[in-house]
Amino acid sequence: MVQRVTVAGVGMVPFATPSRSEPYDVLADGAVRAALADAGVELGAVQQAYAGYVYGDSTSGQNALYRVGMTGLPVVNVNNNCSTGSSALFLARQAIASGAADCVLAFGFEQMQRGALKEHWDDRPSAFGRFETALGDAGNPEVPLAPRYFGAAGTAYVDRYGMDPAVFARISVKARKHAVGNPYAVFRDQVTVEDVLASPHITGPLTRLQCCPPTCGAAAAVLVSEEYARRHGLRTDVAVKAQAMTTDTASSFEGDPMRLVGYDMSKAAAQQVYEAAGVAPEDVRVVELHDCFTTNELLSYEALGLTPEGTAEKFVSDGDNTYGGRVVTNPSGGLLSKGHPLGATGLAQCAELTWQLRGDAGPRQVDDVSIALQHNIGLGGAAVVTLYEKVSG
Template identity: 55%
Template sequence: MANRVYVVGVGMTKFEKPGRREDWDYPRMAREAGTSALEDAGLGYDAVQQAYVGYVYGESTSGQRAVYELGMTGIPVVNVNNNCATGSTALYLAAEAIRGGRADCVLALGFEKMKPGSLASTYDDREQPLGNHLQALAEISEVLFPPAPWMFGAAGREHMQKYGTTAEHFAKIGEKNHRHSANNPYAQFQDVYSLDDILASRMIYDPLTKLQCSPTSDGSGAVLLASESFVDVNGLAERAVEIVGQAMTTDFRSTFDGSAKNIVGYDMTRQAALRVYEEAGLGPADFQVVELHDCFSANELLTYEALGLCAEGEGGHLIDAGDTTYGGRWVVNPSGGLISKGHPLGATGLAQCAELTWQLRGDANARQVPDVRAALQHNIGLGGAAVVTAYQRA
């Protein structure tokens, strides 16, 4: 039987526009987030037995250089890169080490130091990992560069054509997430915009305007995980949060079935969510708060359906009913999500975990969702990976 896994400490930096903070290189980011997580748990770095460190843009062994800011104890340090799901992949691997009995206290750390502007490939002398995805999408959609807004925008258009979803539905998601981030001191943006502001901002790929797209960001997040015996021995139960279900999937053959939504990860998410619900013994209605991967507003709507918050094709109805914000059935992305909190790729999944841990502890201040008993996390990376995690109060 697998060991139970608990979140005992979380920390993150404020997410920033690339280059905004002078002399803020990734070791400093990692020190800030990692120290906060250790202090949150009331532990020293010498308690950590393994570390999984995620980043997308950086040299080999940057993970070691990052954790050396916290201590140099000779523990295994594993570098993790899984596109935009890098942070949650580090979390998954750290949890697996505890589930399998290989360690009792593990650090998952993620960071990113990014360049301004749209994401671009680093190596142009070899096959691109998304080559098959782009080719499949080009067969059903006009081609636009940069690829990311095209891919998710095409999936949004497909939903509009099939189910009658409107540009206003997607814009309402942008309005909601910017409004939520106004209460998040860690968010890159804390400005509130009207629905008209969202619709009138610069068009990136119809129907996605600039205020519905996640920015490039610098920042770091850190999570300390522990086994049940470690929690008991160290008196950590009062503030511990249990991971009651977790699954990671990669692309299925259905990714290339001629559907834009599957090219951008819908089926990966759906299959991971089903596994989590079975493991946790929970369903969508049992969660009060959700942090999901809204790299673009279109993906948030698609993810409502992939996670089973509503039936396929009914994401627009969920938005119109106000069911994804305060006072609704769920509060989705109380942090502001990727759209407004920011998206430093290696840190995103760990920042989501931090937000949900604060929500479950009742420590989210102005963002606090009432009576949170269970929380759901979703993070994807194209090419591909999806990680879904369910949490409950310990």
């Protein structure tokens, strides 16, 4: 029998730029303590822990958790690039659903360095060798890896559908508007389309204000079985209704930059979730999706089924991606405003959507939320899509 998985508690710390951040273990300590307090459980009640981070030595998860306590529980370290936090959440959810555990902690953290993401091991095969071959001449080789891929994907979309590239800039403007009400976001200053387009050009349609910056941070979630929650008097008002993880298929490497950055992975994971949950994309009123670049947010609208393929320009122009429209995308401000501490991002999305379903999101609150969708991808690759539901009674 599959156990119903409840989100008993969530927590995070304000994200910060690398020059202003605490070390990773301090960040994780703050997020884990916040999640435990929110759940109303002690660390001693946790039976398993999954620690997500990308940049750090092995067993950094243990080192971070030891600040909270040393209870002897098993700690598994997780690295799945930018989807690391959601991958930790995926494993924690599986442990509960399978009946292997009743109370599991998923936490993610990252102490980022300044500058663009880069590979650190040059004495062995690159995890991105296939990606480089598939991209071919589509990207500027002088540009760092991630913007090169996502810039090429944006160019491919513009060419395919004849979209005005300035539409991408409107996504940055929307992100900053949403971030105003989020004390955890780093970048809350308002910008205009003109500001975004005038910022330094990076590659393709991307300018600097259309790229998420590296930041440091941590977030955590305590998952429990519904039976455990009721037995211990924990809250049961938010549950994981469905979740799926996918990886690349051959289509990712067939020469389409849009597929190269995870379009097919995201679409497949979303379809699995909708089918398992018995809901349609039209039912979703709020989503936290992976906006590492404005180009990927726009692609994700279509991959997740929020708008039909080729219609994202109208979706943005009509304001259907924000308050008053069809679905509020990234009420937190997203990665474009919070920054992207890789291991923390997926669990920060979980925290935001849990607050939305509880009605605790303050000025960011979306009206009439009963289900919430989360989308987190990592090149190389993994896509995790999670659907949460509000539970009454």
